[in-house]
Amino acid sequence: MNEKLKNLILFNEEAYDKLKKYLIYNVSSVKEIFILVDNITKKYCLPTLFKYLFFLKKSHIIQINTGEEKKNIYTCIKICKEIEIKKGNRESILINLGGGVITDMGGFVASIFKRGIRFINIPTTLLGMVDASVGYKNGINLGSIKNEIGSFYIPKLLIIDINFLKTLHDKEVISGMSEMFKYGLIKDKNFWIDMKKYSLLYIKNKKLDKKIWNYLVKKSIIIKQKIVEKDPKENGLRKILNFGHTIGHALESFFMKKKKIMHGIAVANGMIHESWISYKIDKLSNLDYKEIKSTLLYLYSITYKFSNKEIEKMFEIMQYDKKNKNNKIQFSLLNKIGNCSYNCIVSNSIIKKSFLNF
Ligand SMILES: NC(=O)c1ccc[n+]([C@@H]2O[C@H](COP(=O)([O-])OP(=O)(O)OC[C@H]3O[C@@H](n4cnc5c(N)ncnc54)[C@H](O)[C@@H]3O)[C@@H](O)[C@H]2O)c1
Ligand SMILES: [Zn+2]
Incomplete structure (x- = not known):
């Protein structure tokens, strides 16, 4: 694997240390950090992220409802507006914590908000870990047409924590x-x-x-x-x-x-x-x-x-x-x-x- 891309993917507990260093080095205030979750990953996955990076409790949490039908331009606009209201700027970092729906939408929003901000993917489903968050393209649905809108955009870090699979449905x-x-x-x-x-x-x-x-x-x-x-x-x-x-x-x-x-x-x-x-x-x-x-x-x-x-x-x-x-x-x-x-x-x-x- 290409060295640059290899450094981008971090595994399990030690990944959180590197994430912490990355964030401390790259933002001047925790208020520049936005975390995108759905109602389920907020309940099952966000506490793990807070356990390792306590200071993230002071970041902005953006929550959407779970479901493929939410993966559309209207939800993306809603996310953009929320980042805007909370004074997001070019220096902001978006952390996507969830399955493929969250990493696709979060990746797309990151690629268009103020013509592009940095983002980090933390996939929490198996599909997200092995597929949706690897490959660096994101797609959102247009009506019933899947992934008709999207962009190619590379996250700064990709964090794979197998422990998230424990709460995932069979x-x-x-x-x-x-x-x-x-x-x-x-x-x-x-x-x-x-x-x-x-x-x-x-x-x-x-x-x-x-x-x-x-x-x-x-x-x-x-x-x-x-x-x-x-x-x-x-x-x-x-x-x-x-x-x-x-x-x-x-x-x-x-x-x-x-x-x-x-x-x-x-x-x-x-x-x-x-x-x-x-x-x-x-x-x-x-x-x-x-x-x-x-x-x-x-x-x-x-x-x-x-x-x-x-x-x-x-x-x-x-x-x-x-x-x-x-x-x-x-x-x-x-x-x-x-x-x-x-x-x-x-x-x-x-x-x-x-x-x-x-
Ligand atoms: N961009 C790409 O290259 C690419 C590739 C493959 C798939 N995708 C997209 O990914 C999406 C499907 O991803 P998905 O299967 O992860 O769907 P999803 O994001 O809807 O997640 C499935 C369900 O699991 C829940 N969940 C997530 N993490 C959990 C956890 N740790 N414990 C318990 N529940 C959890 C979610 O809330 C959701 O209800 C599709 O929209 C597809 O188009 C994109
Ligand atoms: Zn597929």
């Missing part, structure tokens, strides 16, 4: 694991094998040792970070991170109107569909496909029979994806477990058939 943990499976599938077969082992252990015991969590989260961050470093603006290689997301996003939008499914579940099912497509166009072996399908179905099964009309609807959703070029749906597809190609074009009939295969 379903959030399992959903976050889906992106970690993805890292194994696109880049590292051994990590895929480890994820298979430890996810089963988690299901059995409803917890994992801190040492194991540290390993899994660090490894995920390193895999994503290495990809992002090579292609920060998503012109090429970074697209492999979209594996499972082309169909995953379509499933997420489709089920939004029925019974909302979590992002991780949609992506896991997207990965099964897209692995089947990879197999059908002779990229992936049948053996690898079967292994992926059985592993992911065990954790993320959604039993639903799509009608032809519904498949057409989802196909339409995919055609509107902002990542497409020349009206062609662009896929990232597997060559084998641990290796992925991007910019793959697939016939419409194979895409549609992937929905009938379940």
Whole structure:
């Protein structure tokens, strides 16, 4: 990992010492510090931050209600106004303490308030730790279109504290694991094998040792970070991170109107569909496909029979994806477990058939 970016990511208890030093060195008064939380992270995570950095009790706390539906421009304006009223200036620092919704919105606000202020991410969900706060892009929703507005903006520090996972709901943990499976599938077969082992252990015991969590989260961050470093603006290689997301996003939008499914579940099912497509166009072996399908179905099964009309609807959703070029749906597809190609074009009939295969 690039030295500069490596210094930016700090782990567990010792991270708070470095955060304290950073803040003391970089602000002249605690009144220049703003902490963005939602009602849940205020209750479960803010006390931990105060435990390590007592002086932050005198900073400004900005609280919003939890929920993806809050991730929009109106909430961002509200946050900007609150920083403005509390006399935020170019020297202010925004600390985002929460899941992907908080780090996305906080990162976006930091990038636009007074044309950009410094910010620090402290992700408190598994998805936030391994994905949303790594990669340095943030997105907010425009109506029902996910992440349609956003910016690329790098935090000054990224603090990963595994202890926050203790209060996170199981379903959030399992959903976050889906992106970690993805890292194994696109880049590292051994990590895929480890994820298979430890996810089963988690299901059995409803917890994992801190040492194991540290390993899994660090490894995920390193895999994503290495990809992002090579292609920060998503012109090429970074697209492999979209594996499972082309169909995953379509499933997420489709089920939004029925019974909302979590992002991780949609992506896991997207990965099964897209692995089947990879197999059908002779990229992936049948053996690898079967292994992926059985592993992911065990954790993320959604039993639903799509009608032809519904498949057409989802196909339409995919055609509107902002990542497409020349009206062609662009896929990232597997060559084998641990290796992925991007910019793959697939016939419409194979895409549609992937929905009938379940
Ligand atoms: N910018 C990116 O590159 C990127 C990548 C992936 C996902 N995302 C975005 O991230 C968002 C999803 O993130 P998420 O899954 O973290 O959702 P979230 O922020 O809504 O968090 C999920 C729930 O967990 C609660 N929570 C957070 N930390 C907790 C803790 N420690 N204990 C108990 N409860 C806690 C939250 O209040 C919320 O109710 C989506 O909006 C997605 O678009 C962004
Ligand atoms: Zn995702």
